[in-house]
Amino acid sequence: MADSQFACITETDPVVGIGWRQPHYRELMTRRSPLGFLEVHSENFFAEGGAALAVLEQARAHYPISLHGVGLSLGSVAGIDPWHLDQLARLVQRIDPVRVSDHASFARGRFNGAAVHAADLLPIPFSHEALDVLCANVEQVQTRLKRRFMVENLSSYVRWTALPDELLLEEPEFLSTLAQRTGCSLLVDVNNIYVNALNAQINGAGGDPVQHGLDWLDAMAPTDVGEIHLAGHCRVNDAHGEIVIDDHGSRVCPEVWRLYQHAIGRFGAVPTLIEWDTDIPALEVLLDEAARAQAVIRAASAEKT
Template sequence: MLSATPLHHTPCSAGVPVGIGWRHPHYAALLEQRPALDFIEVHSENFFAPGGAALAVLREGRAHYPVSLHGVGLSLGSATGLDPWHLDQLARLVRLIEPVRVSDHASFARGPGGHAADLLPVPLTHAALDAMCANVARVQDRLRRPIAVENLSAYVRWRDPEMDEPSFLNTLAQRTGGQLLVDVNNLYVNALNAQLRGDTQDPLAHARRWLDAIAPAHVAELHLAGHVHCGDIVIDDHGSRVVDAVWALYRHAVQRFGAVPTLIEWDTDVPALGVLLDEADRARAVARQALAAEELAA
């Protein structure tokens, strides 16, 4: 089994830890270049197969960087409960890789009729909160560690919410002892889509209020990514650079939550590795400025 700390890794700086999503097009380049990164993140489900080339590559990456395992398939919000096979595979991977963090989404995909193959939003109700708390507790008991739950970019809405999303997520973390992964781009995408539906609130102000409602003690990681405008909807496609409005929100998030590990996500139209490293450098610079401003204001 690998040790808890990579053998050849030292933090890049004393500021905010910054990493990138390590995707297949960059497997070789990252191992050859070994750029200055505080961690790398992979999608858990891509490494569920026992043995094989993919797992061998991940183990090599883990020898040089801390690894964050980010899942898309736990379906933490499913009222029908968790898929035992999926949890078994995740537990095996966690034992093998000893990741620095484990995360998934505040969503559901499983139901009596099968698997939706998508991240669907849960209703913001007490019953849905109870179901998600039970599922998160089961995962944490199995993994023997907290997991971080990510806010969703949601393209449909449930009627008659009983609470707002920050209250739902804060209560989830309080009741389970878990953590939150705050995706800053998802916040902005949701605010833009609300505006397209007729909401008169300024999207940036809306997203800032959301951030201000989240308890800082729960936040374990921040995500940054690009999105695309498709006329009557904005899609969180992770296929472009982070836009200026999201950088502004990220600065606010760092001032709110402190030096939280930050990830650059890029999953479609993946560019050269240098582009992701450039975005990582910008994240470090924005975070450094935000922290310095907080110190001056204190």
């Protein structure tokens, strides 16, 4: 990373990882760049065998692996799909990851008596009833996996309206209560916080999105946070209006870096992931973003000494 303005990650201090996607499989295994961990999407490795699982096992010999899921549907009233949970449990046993996570969302339900899956991360209301459902499902997952699980805050593009006399919690309180009741850990996606604040501003809520993010982070207990995600987003403005999309397709923006600095100052040297899932660039770009995150952690540690 000779062209980077940031010091590279060294063998002695990495706690920052990258999302390991297929275009970089061969190059990373050849370079063995110093990284804290690699994250993969759990569902891509559910098959009994094959090339994908063989590559993951090769990576596991050199890097800690974090399994990040998108299909458990933790907020579903229909409950956890037993087959999906069985496949995840088998993968966890095989890979022995450092962390396992999914989202505070739902995708699974019942329609005309049959189970259906939306193949998307749909938001759940921050109600006490929804919290009970989420807690029960997270506890089921932790019992099956025999380990502490992580739950990520969601970027959402629709909003729930409270029923008459229904009290909705603020998202940080909702997630903090989840952690307290289940013992799970929280995966804080800083970009998702900022994207949601931008979309609220577009929809007329007003306020400063960065300040919203700072307040959001201040509402979380440091002991509950097990990992942080950083990513890029994009703005879409078409005939249907304007919206900000968490597309994981660009570098982390300055405002999200500011929120990340605050998060590290508050939570400490939390393992941090650089996510990049669309328009995937050269591996060097991801390593450069990872080095920048590591520089933030180093600077925060230096301030405390």
